[in-house]
Amino acid sequence: MILEVAVIFLAVLWVVTIAMFMGHTKRQRTLATQQVEADSLRDQRIRELARRLENYQGGTIRMGEELHELRATVAPLPDKITILEQRDPSTLSFAQAARLVTMGASVDELTQSCGLTQAEAQLMTKMHGNG
Structure with missing residues (x-):
């Protein structure tokens, strides 16, 4: 009789262990699926931020080039102003x-x-x- 009770107890314990294992496996699959979705959203966000960063960098480079051109245009102006100020005052404006x-x-x-x-x-x- 003790042997039968022990076998039944072990069978019940085995069934409970299998059920717990199946539940744990299901939760792990659910977590893995959620992790894949989160990774996908994160990767998409990273690509979007990288694209925006490239746009900002391109704009900054263009602005720097235009600033360099503007500097080249404005650089001779102080000399020209000095020349105009030093013009012969007898000439009419x-x-x-x-x-x-x-x-x-x-x-x-x-x-x-x-x-x-x-x-x-x-x-x-x-x-x-x-005219």
Whole structure:
């Protein structure tokens, strides 16, 4: 009788162990599936962030190149301003040339009296007067 009870107890214990093992295996598969999904979402997010980073880097590079070009354009301006400030004060300014144009001065008169180039004098006459 003790042997029969021991065999029944071991059989029940074996069935309970198998059931627990099956439950544990099912939970492990569920966790593995969830982990794969989470990994997939993480990888997708990493690819999106990498793409955005590349866009920012490209924009920064373009901005740097444009800034370099702008610097090259602006660099000679202080020298040009100095040259303009050191011009002979006896020459008339563009504002004075504009007043002469409104008074009827010709292109030749502007070039002679104001020291303007032919193109500057023509521009002044087109902008301020006799056309």
